[in-house]
Amino acid sequence: MRICILTWEFPPRIVGGIARHCEGLARALAHMGHEVHVFTLDFPGTPDYEEIDGVKVYRTVTELGHPNFLTWTLLFNHFLEKRLGRVSQQVKFDILHIHDWLTAPAGISFKYCVKKPMILTVHSTETGRAQGIHGPDSFAIDGVEWWATYEASKIIVTSGSMKGELCGHFHLPSDKIKIIPNAIDLTKYQMSVDPQSVRQRYGVGSNEKLVLCVGRLVPQKGIEHLIHAVPAIVWRHPEAKFVIVGEGWLKGHLEYLARSSGHGWKIRFTGFLPDLEVIALMTSADVLVIPSIYEPFGIVALEGMAAGVPVVASQVGGLAEVVEHDRTGILVYSRNPESIAWGVDRVLSAPDHSRWLTENARETIQKVYSWEGIAKKTIEVYKEVE
Amino acid sequence: MSREVPEEFRLLCMLHNIGAIKSERSLSIQEICEWTAMETSSVEFHLQKLVELGYVQPTGAEGAGRYHLTPNGIRKVLTLYS
Numbered sequence: 001m002r003i004c005i006l007t008w009e010f011p012p013r014i015v016g017g018i019a020r021h022c023e024g025l026a027r028a029l030a031h032m033g034h035e036v037h038v039f040t041l042d043f044p045g046t047p048d049y050e051e052i053d054g055v056k057v058y059r060t061v062t063e064l065g066h067p068n069f070l071t072w073t074l075l076f077n078h079f080l081e082k083r084l085g086r087v088s089q090q091v092k093f094d095i096l097h098i099h100d101w102l103t104a105p106a107g108i109s110f111k112y113c114v115k116k117p118m119i120l121t122v123h124s125t126e127t128g129r130a131q132g133i134h135g136p137d138s139f140a141i142d143g144v145e146w147w148a149t150y151e152a153s154k155i156i157v158t159s160g161s162m163k164g165e166l167c168g169h170f171h172l173p174s175d176k177i178k179i180i181p182n183a184i185d186l187t188k189y190q191m192s193v194d195p196q197s198v199r200q201r202y203g204v205g206s207n208e209k210l211v212l213c214v215g216r217l218v219p220q221k222g223i224e225h226l227i228h229a230v231p232a233i234v235w236r237h238p239e240a241k242f243v244i245v246g247e248g249w250l251k252g253h254l255e256y257l258a259r260s261s262g263h264g265w266k267i268r269f270t271g272f273l274p275d276l277e278v279i280a281l282m283t284s285a286d287v288l289v290i291p292s293i294y295e296p297f298g299i300v301a302l303e304g305m306a307a308g309v310p311v312v313a314s315q316v317g318g319l320a321e322v323v324e325h326d327r328t329g330i331l332v333y334s335r336n337p338e339s340i341a342w343g344v345d346r347v348l349s350a351p352d353h354s355r356w357l358t359e360n361a362r363e364t365i366q367k368v369y370s371w372e373g374i375a376k377k378t379i380e381v382y383k384e385v386e
Numbered sequence: 387m388s389r390e391v392p393e394e395f396r397l398l399c400m401l402h403n404i405g406a407i408k409s410e411r412s413l414s415i416q417e418i419c420e421w422t423a424m425e426t427s428s429v430e431f432h433l434q435k436l437v438e439l440g441y442v443q444p445t446g447a448e449g450a451g452r453y454h455l456t457p458n459g460i461r462k463v464l465t466l467y468s
Contacts, residue, residue: 012457015464044408044457065405067421069467072403102467216465247458248465249395272461 001382002035004093004110006080006103010040010057014275016216017299018099018123021158021182028183028375030054037091039080039103058083070140077105084110095382099123101141104148111151117385120152122162124296127169128317129220131294146170153385156378158182158297159318165296178381181322182299183374184365188279189306195284202243202268202281209240209348212285212309214278214300215292217248217269222291222314224250225337227257227267229291232341234263237348242267243285245278282307287347287354293334295319302369305329305361310354312343328361391466394432397422398441402455402463409445412452 005026009019022038030036030053042048042059050057060083062076080103088110096118098107104120111118126133126141133139149155149170155177157163163177196206204210211233215221223244233240244254244267251269258267273281282288288304290313297318304311305322311329313319323329330346333339347354400422406413413421418429433453436442441459446452455463 009464009468013460013464015461015468018468042407043460062405065403067400067403069399069403216468218465247462249391249462252392272458 001094001379001386002091003029003037003382004084004096005036005038005099006084006096006107006110007038007040007099008076008102009099010038010059012046013041013043016123017182017297020299021121021123022099024183024185024371025375025378026055027053028371029378031372032375032379034379035091037087037093039084039087041076041080058087070137073102074105077103080106081109085113088114094386095119097121097378097382098148098152101126101145101148104144104151108148108151117153118151119154119156119381119385120148121156121158122149122166122296123158124162124294125165125169128165128294128296131220152176154178154381156180156381159321161317161321162296178377180374180377180381181318181369182297182302183369183371184299184302184306185371186306186365188275189283189308191276191279193280193283198280198284202241202270204241204243207239209237209287210281210285211240211242211287211289211344212245212281213242213289213291214245214282214303215290216246217244217251217254219250220292220294221246221248222293222335223254224257225293225335226289226291226340227254227261229337229340229344230258230261230263230267232338233344234266236341236345240266240344240348243270243281244268245270245273245281247272278303279307282309285309287312287344289340289344290314290319291332291334291340292316292319298322301329302365305358305365308358308362310347310357311361312340312347324360324364327357328364329357393428394435395462395466397424397429397432398436398455398459399463399466401442401453402460406454407460409443409452409454412445412454414452418453 007022009015026036037056039058042061060079062079064075099121258264288309288311292314295317301322313323314334315331316334325331330343332343405411443456444451
């Protein structure tokens with residue numbers, strides 16, 4: 001099949017899980033012999049066009065700008081559409097696959113232009129991200145999300161919880177939505193890592209415990225609840241040190257909370273780190289905490305499970321489906337520092353049990369979350385609407 | 387410390403949306419003021435902070451400086467929208 005994927009994020013333009021999802025899916029589809037074209041936005045230092053592992057990647061420059069976010073979104077969709085139009089004179093696409101609302105305007109227009117079915121993957125919703133609709137921009141984004149679900153021939157979501165959210169919020173028929181989970185490339189986790197030197201880079205000694213958290217520094221990730229849990233964790237494990245990886249607009253507030261906790265010197269914010277460094281950190285950590293309050297899937301849980309670190313995650317959304325409590329990780333109550341502290345203690349106090357959890361987790365990852373399997377399921381959806 | 391989006395981050399987002407994401411599309415302070423309808427002193431104050439944080443990079447000679455986002459600045463903005 002000739003597959004056209006539209007996404008506003010594609011490596012190295014990595015924000016959240018969408019970039020990694022699109023990269024993994026595109027590579028797997030190309031590996032199966034399909035012709036995969038990815039249309040995305042430019043990023044400093046990347047070429048306008050390149051082929052990566054058989055995937056054709058078109059990075060489009062938004063030649064006009066505007067300070068208003070929604071106007072900017074319309075502008076980049078316009079330039080994406082122009083690029084799609086030019087390429088479609090040479091390539092006859094069989095299917096169009098868009099990811100989230102951001103590329104929906106270009107995708108919907110292009111669908112009518114080439115008269116081919118459009119698939120939409122919903123990675124999250126505005127109501128979920130913002131925990132409600134809080135203003136005109138939020139209302140507009142919610143409207144575009146509804147429009148995209150209406151225009152799509154089929155919708156893919158990565159978890160049952162996301163399916164429930166879409167059916168409830170947009171009143172969609174259940175059979176229009178297919179659940180296909182995220183996946184992970186296990187080969188990336190087979191690299192050789194010297195845990196002691198990695199820990200040293202972040203100021204964690206060999207006798208100390210490294211409590212790691214990886215995520216965007218935004219409210220939905222719930223990192224403030226982990227910081228509130230720090231005193232209780234340190235009380236039980238004085239040797240614990242905390243490394244928080246990620247960027248986001250809430251960084252200043254979280255740094256303030258860390259300083260106010262009385263344990264600021266034990267909490268380190270690294271900012272954005274490249275993938276390989278994140279893997280090295282996960283491989284070297286004693287526990288990975290995912291304190292999210294909203295998580296449609298939670299690919300970071302898979303990453304931790306693949307890296308062999310015990311995972312302590314909030315029992316919300318997709319996380320509650322990815323992590324099986326006390327078998328592949330520990331689930332804790334969301335927005336509850338005491339529960340997070342309990343989960344971390346459960347892992348740090350019982351090394352043998354933690355090892356058993358990580359062994360089960362890795363086995364599950366190998367069985368369920370391979371890109372090859374996810375690509376096959378995606379092709380089945382494409383064939384249903386072709 | 388507020389949980390509101392900080393003022394300098396709003397400016398960073400506007401610079402991103404205007405298109406100042408590489409040196410050849412960098413903007414002068416006057417251009418930034420025109421686009422954003424912000425006071426010069428306010429723009430200068432926030433830009434200084436954004437440069438210190440590594441989210442914005444100045445180019446050009448002293449006094450005639452132009453500004454654009456660094457890759458980390460772009461990633462920072464995108465966290466608001468994703």
